[in-house]
Amino acid sequence: MRLTALHAFAAFALVVPARSETELLVAQPESRIWVEGTSTMKSFSCKAPEFTITVKAEGAGAVPAVLAGQKAVKTVELSIPAAKIDCANGTMNEHMRKAIKVEDNATIKFTLSGYDVAASAKGAQGTVRGSLLLGGAERPVNVTAVATDAGNGALRVIGNYELALSGFDLKAPSLMFGSIKVADKVQVKFDLVLKN
Numbered sequence: 764m765r766l767t768a769l770h771a772f773a774a775f776a777l778v779v780p781a782r783s784e785t786e787l788l789v790a791q792p793e794s795r796i797w798v799e800g801t802s803t804m805k806s807f808s809c810k811a812p813e814f815t816i817t818v819k820a821e822g823a824g825a826v827p828a829v830l831a832g833q834k835a836v837k838t839v840e841l842s843i844p845a846a847k848i849d850c851a852n853g854t855m856n857e858h859m860r861k862a863i864k865v866e867d868n869a870t871i872k873f874t875l876s877g878y879d880v881a882a883s884a885k886g887a888q889g890t891v892r893g894s895l896l897l898g899g900a901e902r903p904v905n906v907t908a909v910a911t912d913a914g915n916g917a918l919r920v921i922g923n924y925e926l927a928l929s930g931f932d933l934k935a936p937s938l939m940f941g942s943i944k945v946a947d948k949v950q951v952k953f954d955l956v957l958k959n
Contacts (some may be wrong), residue, residue: 784821790814790956795954797809797811797953798811798951798952799949799952800946800950809849811843815841817840819838821835826917826957829887830886830910830918832882832887840875845863848860859936868897872896876892893906898933900931905924920953920955926948
């Protein structure tokens with residue numbers, strides 16, 4: 764009788780998969796993404812006032828797990844409406860939107876493919892790998908990031924990525940008949956506060 768009950772339990776366990784709890788981390792209002800660059804005339808900064816980021820972690824307690832150097836995060840998807848990027852200058856906005864082909868490619872997207880993380884004295888640090896879709900071209904990217912405890916159960920992730928426009932088959936903006944040229948390489952920076 765005991766053996767039959769054991770067999771029944773084993774059969775039930777095979778048919779009903781174990782439930783894996785998923786935790787969703789959401790960007791808080793203070794989260795920021797921006798781009799810094801230089802030109803032959805001056806440096807500039809453009810911000811992304813609107814973006815959507817979806818961070819899914821396996822199991823509860825993702826924030827302390829990440830801070831301990833564990834690979835708790837399973838998926839990250841970031842989406843930025845390209846036309847919303849603002850350089851605080853109408854002419855610069857126009858040239859930037861033309862450079863990244865906003866008319867034909869309305870959204871900039873990043874999708875996580877993997878990452879390395881290790882605990883540090885102040886939290887965790889590592890390299891995030893994924894694919895970036897920009898101006899119609901998709902390329903693999905490696906982004907350095909640092910995660911710290913933001914308090915109140917939140918995780919703060921700060922990082923940057925040096926992006927070469929030419930690497931995405933894009934031409935850097937130029938103004939005044941080419942007398943003012945934007946450098947091919949820009950720094951994409953982020954300061955994200957994530958909480959479930």
